[in-house]
Amino acid sequence: MKNVVSGCSVEEAMNMIGGRWRLLIVSYLLxxxxxxxxxxxxxxxxSQRMLxxxxxxxxxxxxxxRTVFAEVPVKVIYNLTPDGLRLEKVINVVQELGLWLKGRHVDAEC
Amino acid sequence: MKNVVSGCSVEEAMNMIGGRWRLLIVSYLLxxxxxxxxxxxxxxxxSQRMLxxxxxxxxxxxxxxRTVFAEVPVKVIYNLTPDGLRLEKVINVVQELGLWLKGRHVDAEC
Structure with missing residues (x-):
């Protein structure tokens, strides 16, 4: 049961932050x-569409x-909510992993 | 420069562990x-193909x-390498996030 529950949590989280860009977007909004x-x-x-x-x-x-300011031209600002700020901890360990992965090979793409 | 570097690390890591299943597979191999x-x-x-x-x-x-044992029928075992074990830390925070996400709504899929 424990494993089902913990696996399910990983799945739930990856449904939200998996994918190539979401965590990256959040990291820039931090x-x-x-x-x-x-x-x-x-x-x-x-791409514009993916973003x-x-x-x-x-x-x-x-x-x-997402906040829209009634200016001309219209200004739209994106910011993290208090809930969104909880992702900082995830971003920190993922960043650490990325640094380590990059350190293992010289042909890093970025 | 700092942000480029840290964003790049997130991207590098998500290229490896992003996607719906990889972190989940690793969590079960733990x-x-x-x-x-x-x-x-x-x-x-x-699906068999995705796995x-x-x-x-x-x-x-x-x-x-991946280790193949010359038995009949052939037995193939997957285990985490020492490098793979480094993902445990990531899985722990992602699991924590998943639990919290699930706690926010009652219609969790798993």
Whole structure:
């Protein structure tokens, strides 16, 4: 039973943060609230469509808040909610793992 | 520069452990070395093809070792390498996140 429960938790979490970009997006939002275009600059490899979809999923999960400012042109800012800030701990260990993985080979892609 | 480096580490790590199943497979291999069929029982939702591909990727990354025993029928065992055991820390925080995500809603899928 214990294993079913713990495996299920991993699955639940990976449904939310698995995938190539979501954790990366959150890591850039940890720096400060950002506009869509800033996130695009942070992650040049992501397509506009994927960034839109991932931001929407994070918003629906209550991890990211999207605020529209009635300016001309309209300004939209994305920031982490208090719930979203809980991902910092995950990002830290994943970053550590990434550094170690990169250290193992010289042909890192980024 | 710091942000480029840290973002890159997240990307590097997610290339390896992102996706729906890999971390889950590793979490079940943390229990003990297992046969392919045992992993299939642990994760009923994964297809044979995906499990094969993910195990191969983990093996190529040096995180999982595949050992063939010359018995009849042939026995194949998968176990984590010392490098693969480093993923335990990641699994622990991801599991914690999953438990918390599940706690937020009652319609958890697993």
């Amino acid at each position: 720096e400060k609230p950002k506009r869509f275009s800033e996130l695009r600059r942070d992650i040049p490899a992501i 839109t979809m991932d931001l929407r999923a994070l918003e629906e999960a209550g991890l990211v808040q | 229990e003990k070395p297992k046969r392919f069929s045992e992993l299939r029982r642990d994760i009923p939702a994964i 094969t591909m993910d195990l191969r990727a983990l093996e190529e990354a040096g995180l999982v070792q």
